[in-house]
Amino acid sequence: MDLDALVIRAASVDLGDFILEIPEFLSGSGLTIVDGCNGSGKTTLLRAILGLQSLSAGIRDHAPNLVFGYVPQAFRDALLPWLTGWQNLTLLGATVEQCTQWTSMLGMCDTDLTKRPFNLSGGQCQRIALLRECLLQ
Numbered sequence: 001m002d003l004d005a006l007v008i009r010a011a012s013v014d015l016g017d018f019i020l021e022i023p024e025f026l027s028g029s030g031l032t033i034v035d036g037c038n039g040s041g042k043t044t045l046l047r048a049i050l051g052l053q054s055l056s057a058g059i060r061d062h063a064p065n066l067v068f069g070y071v072p073q074a075f076r077d078a079l080l081p082w083l084t085g086w087q088n089l090t091l092l093g094a095t096v097e098q099c100t101q102w103t104s105m106l107g108m109c110d111t112d113l114t115k116r117p118f119n120l121s122g123g124q125c126q127r128i129a130l131l132r133e134c135l136l137q
Contacts, residue, residue: 013041013048020044071129076117078129085113085120085128094135102131 011022020041034042047053071078079088085108089099103113106127117125 013044013053071133075126075129076122079117079125081117084116088128089113089132089135094132098135099131102135106131
């Protein structure tokens with residue numbers, strides 16, 4: 001799939017007593033990861049990209065072919081607790097083959113996916129939530 005790039009240049013998000021300045025953000029094809037220390041504005045940036053938080057200044061180039069996914073910080077809540085890891089992954093159409101390939105790359109084994117979220121570690125729930133979002137794209 002050929003994806004356009006999303007570009008945010010010289011943007012800011014006015015949060016009242018705090019303004020998040022975004023000097024430049026470019027998302028091209030493939031996976032883009034936003035990383036930074038606590039309170040640096042990672043979630044606010046993602047919310048702005050998704051249109052959930054308005055930019056008070058700056059330019060946002062709309063990329064009609066670019067697909068965004070979002071896994072909230074409360075990733076355990078992103079999983080359906082009555083379903084196993086497998087069921088959470090395959091619920092919306094991902095195949096078992098896709099799930100097996102990706103979960104092994106993430107260091108998870110098949111037995112981890114037979115458990116429900118409350119029997120998994122936070123990191124395992126986070127990987128399942130992220131994987132499900134990627135498989136949906």
